[in-house]
Amino acid sequence: xxxxxxxxxxSRDEAIVLLDIAEDMADVAGREVKKLPTLRGKTVVNLxxxxxTRTRISFEAAAKRxxxxxxxxxxxxxxxxxxxxxxxTAQTLAAMGADGVVIRHHASGAPLVLAESGWIDAGIINAGxxxxxHPTQALLDAFTIRRRLHGAASRGxxxxxxxxxxxxxxxxxxxxRSNLWLLTTLGAQVGFVAPPTxxxxxxxxxxxxxxxxxxAAIDAGPDVIMMLRIQAERMxxxxxxxxxxxxxxxxxxxxxxxRLRADSIVMHPGPMNRGLEISSAAADSARSTVLExxxxxxxxxxxxxxxxxxxxxxxx
Amino acid sequence: MPKERADNVEYLIRGATLPDGxxxxxLLAGGRxxxxxxxxxRAGASPIDADGLVALPGLVxxxxxxxxxxxxxxxxxxxGSQAAARGGxxxxxxxxxxxxxxxxxxxxxxxxxxxEQAGYVTVQPIGAVTVGLxxxxxxxxxxxxxxxxxxxxxxxxxxxxxDPLIMRRALEYVKAFDGVIAQHAQDPRLTEKAQxxxxxxxxxxxxxxxxxxxxxxxxxxxxxxxxxVGSRLHVCHVSTAGSVDVIRWAKARGINVTAEVTPHxxxxxxxxxxxxxxxxxxxxxxxxxxxxxxxxxxxxxxTIDIVATDHAPHxxxxxxxxxxAAANGMVGLESALSVVHASVxxxxxxxWADVARVLSHTPARIxxxxxxxxxxxxxxxxxxxxxxxxxxxxxxTGDLSGKGxxxxxxxxxxxxxxxxxxxxxxxxxxxxxxxxxxxxxxxxSEVGHx
Ligand SMILES: [Zn+2]
Numbered sequence: 001x002x003x004x005x006x007x008x009x010x011s012r013d014e015a016i017v018l019l020d021i022a023e024d025m026a027d028v029a030g031r032e033v034k035k036l037p038t039l040r041g042k043t044v045v046n047l048x049x050x051x052x053t054r055t056r057i058s059f060e061a062a063a064k065r066x067x068x069x070x071x072x073x074x075x076x077x078x079x080x081x082x083x084x085x086x087x088x089t090a091q092t093l094a095a096m097g098a099d100g101v102v103i104r105h106h107a108s109g110a111p112l113v114l115a116e117s118g119w120i121d122a123g124i125i126n127a128g129x130x131x132x133x134h135p136t137q138a139l140l141d142a143f144t145i146r147r148r149l150h151g152a153a154s155r156g157x158x159x160x161x162x163x164x165x166x167x168x169x170x171x172x173x174x175x176x177r178s179n180l181w182l183l184t185t186l187g188a189q190v191g192f193v194a195p196p197t198x199x200x201x202x203x204x205x206x207x208x209x210x211x212x213x214x215x216a217a218i219d220a221g222p223d224v225i226m227m228l229r230i231q232a233e234r235m236x237x238x239x240x241x242x243x244x245x246x247x248x249x250x251x252x253x254x255x256x257x258x259r260l261r262a263d264s265i266v267m268h269p270g271p272m273n274r275g276l277e278i279s280s281a282a283a284d285s286a287r288s289t290v291l292e293x294x295x296x297x298x299x300x301x302x303x304x305x306x307x308x309x310x311x312x313x314x315x316x
Numbered sequence: 317m318p319k320e321r322a323d324n325v326e327y328l329i330r331g332a333t334l335p336d337g338x339x340x341x342x343l344l345a346g347g348r349x350x351x352x353x354x355x356x357x358r359a360g361a362s363p364i365d366a367d368g369l370v371a372l373p374g375l376v377x378x379x380x381x382x383x384x385x386x387x388x389x390x391x392x393x394x395x396g397s398q399a400a401a402r403g404g405x406x407x408x409x410x411x412x413x414x415x416x417x418x419x420x421x422x423x424x425x426x427x428x429x430x431x432e433q434a435g436y437v438t439v440q441p442i443g444a445v446t447v448g449l450x451x452x453x454x455x456x457x458x459x460x461x462x463x464x465x466x467x468x469x470x471x472x473x474x475x476x477x478x479d480p481l482i483m484r485r486a487l488e489y490v491k492a493f494d495g496v497i498a499q500h501a502q503d504p505r506l507t508e509k510a511q512x513x514x515x516x517x518x519x520x521x522x523x524x525x526x527x528x529x530x531x532x533x534x535x536x537x538x539x540x541x542x543x544x545v546g547s548r549l550h551v552c553h554v555s556t557a558g559s560v561d562v563i564r565w566a567k568a569r570g571i572n573v574t575a576e577v578t579p580h581x582x583x584x585x586x587x588x589x590x591x592x593x594x595x596x597x598x599x600x601x602x603x604x605x606x607x608x609x610x611x612x613x614x615x616x617x618x619t620i621d622i623v624a625t626d627h628a629p630h631x632x633x634x635x636x637x638x639x640x641a642a643a644n645g646m647v648g649l650e651s652a653l654s655v656v657h658a659s660v661x662x663x664x665x666x667x668w669a670d671v672a673r674v675l676s677h678t679p680a681r682i683x684x685x686x687x688x689x690x691x692x693x694x695x696x697x698x699x700x701x702x703x704x705x706x707x708x709x710x711x712x713t714g715d716l717s718g719k720g721x722x723x724x725x726x727x728x729x730x731x732x733x734x735x736x737x738x739x740x741x742x743x744x745x746x747x748x749x750x751x752x753x754x755x756x757x758x759x760x761s762e763v764g765h766x
Contacts, residue, residue: 008520085636085637085641086641087633107638108521108523108592108639108640109522109592109638110638112591113638113639129522130523131522200516200518200519201525201527202516202518202519203519205517205519206520
């Protein structure tokens with residue numbers, strides 16, 4: 001794997017290899033010495049054009065556990081926000097000898113532009129681009145689901161027949177897009193539930209079902225229900241009348257949580273708006289994987305860095 | 317030093333194919349088409365072998381961004397004129413979104429004068445509809461019309477005249493001098509932060525959609541306004557199948573509306589956005605295959621009157637970046653005729669007489685531009701383009717003559733080639749190569765003083 005830009009182009013076998021390596025990485029995390037020497041001498045740059053402390057810390061922890069040198073390049077408040085271009089930044093990082101660049105960018109497609117530009121030769125990991133994709137989030141979600149369903153017997157397994165309902169701001173969600181492609185590639189059936197204003201105008205190319213009725217989706221008893229975060233800026237742009245009405249229609253409140261199938265998994269990519277898209281009872285329950293997702297994020301990102309940057313990576 | 321040119325330099329073009337398919341020699345003398353027929357001879361005239369070449373009337377572009385004054389790093393009147401001549405154009409209408417905006421007599425006269433100095437093409441300034449393109453208050457339309465630039469086309473292009481009352485007033489007001497409002501049809505609220513055509517692909521790519529309805533609803537409103545006040549409306553760069561339907565309906569109803577389509581909307585589709593290569597970022601955006609087909613059909617049946625380039629040069633840094641940060645627009649003058657050839661001539665939608673109509677006669681008529689867009693007949697001004705339809709080339713930066721290299725066609729194989737362009741009787745392009753600026757300016761001043 002040369003870059004990790006999107007889940008759309010990842011094959012089932014590639015995904016399973018990555019998830020299995022993440023299992024190995026998770027084993028390391030359980031050891032007393034949590035470090036591997038694998039990426040000693042390699043430099044990983046966290047290039048964040050958008051604030052996301054939790055994602056940056058997760059990648060930083062992953063790189064350090066593999067013994068890589070980590071440079072955090074926060075583009076917010078730096079020369080970049082004063083007009084330095086992506087191109088100049090990339091060439092600077094190339095001159096500094098970056099082997100891997102983890103990029104978070106507000107513009108959809110920026111990681112692909114970086115990977116194909118010739119400005120820099122490093123392996124590129126997309127850590128979230130605009131409203132396009134967030135592949136490591138989808139990988140950690142798949143990893144989390146697989147572990148919940150198959151436990152210690154997870155290695156080598158896919159998600160064949162697993163039903164996943166994703167609820168909320170699908171239109172603006174890179175998490176939704178990356179999960180759509182990855183989970184369906186792994187054999188899961190994905191259904192989206194949202195107010196009509198928060199679904200794309202044309203979803204005909206998405207291999208999923210679409211609905212507006214969360215109660216019906218809950219009564220259908222999905223294996224997984226994933227609640228997406230509602231960003232503050234949606235509140236004032238007439239996507240829905242107000243937060244109260246949104247919560248009433250599309251929030252996983254206590255009543256809906258109580259009706260959910262007893263063994264359904266409750267997921268959220270974080271950070272959560274408690275009381276809006278998810279109630280505290282749901283978020284903090286034993287069925288919730290919110291904290292596991294955080295822990296698994298480090299393992300999955302270790303696996304991604306390993307595949308991109310360790311010696312035997314293909315250079316084509 | 318430019319070599320001295322007598323003002324009676326004459327060209328005898330031998331064996332050209334006229335747009336109607338007939339073969340003829342063409343003698344250009346005294347700035348006019350002096351003789352037509354076979355076996356012409358003229359002592360002292362420079363001979364040009366046009367065997368196999370189509371002789372089109374000099375092309376007229378109703379929609380060009382020349383960027384001067386204000387953005388001379390992108391293009392100047394001179395370099396834009398050179399790009400135009402290279403593409404077979406003898407006249408361009410210069411859009412008003414310069415800095416300062418072309419919203420006063422002074423600025424339009426300045427652009428006119430720069431065009432005259434360059435001498436490659438007739439540069440006809442377009443006037444802004446509203447002061448500063450801000451959409452609030454009418455610009456001095458009458459003063460621009462009465463100026464030496466004789467402005468007849470008014471447009472806030474780049475922005476839509478969104479306020480219906482301002483649009484109504486503008487449509488009414490320009491009746492006083494037979495003007496036309498050229499509308500950039502884009503509802504601003506429906507296209508906030510828009511990045512590409514809204515549809516299945518924008519959903520996948522996570523780019524904010526530019527829905528077809530944002531264009532179609534403005535066109536629908538404007539044709540009804542034009543009908544109500546009995547005015548003339550021109551719709552810039554129509555890009556959707558629905559817009560073609562609305563315009564077809566309006567024409568059937570007798571509404572005085574004309575419409576243009578760009579070469580890129582006739583050839584390219586939104587699929588090109590997949591790699592986030594900002595060369596394909598343009599406003600209105602590239603649309604679906606169905607839209608391209610509807611635009612071709614609309615051009616063929618006359619619903620769409622003309623092809624106009626929307627030539628929009630940008631410096632490289634404006635495109636060498638992530639998609640959201642990139643500027644909208646493509647250069648189009650140099651490639652226009654080849655792209656029209658590829659998209660609507662090669663498949664039989666248009667013949668060369670139609671090309672003469674949509675790229676010369678009708679744009680000159682819509683813009684009320686004298687001396688351009690005339691049929692090649694004895695006595696007509698010597699505005700002529702010789703095009704080799706049998707040529708084929710991989711389009712590259714060497715085919716560009718303006719400052720901008722933001723062409724979507726780089727590395728694509730395009731048919732045809734402009735072999736020669738004549739403006740006011742003198743050549744601006746010969747053997748496919750642009751003539752030097754000093755030589756053209758000298759020829760121009762001979763004509764001017766002749
Ligand atoms: Zn426009």
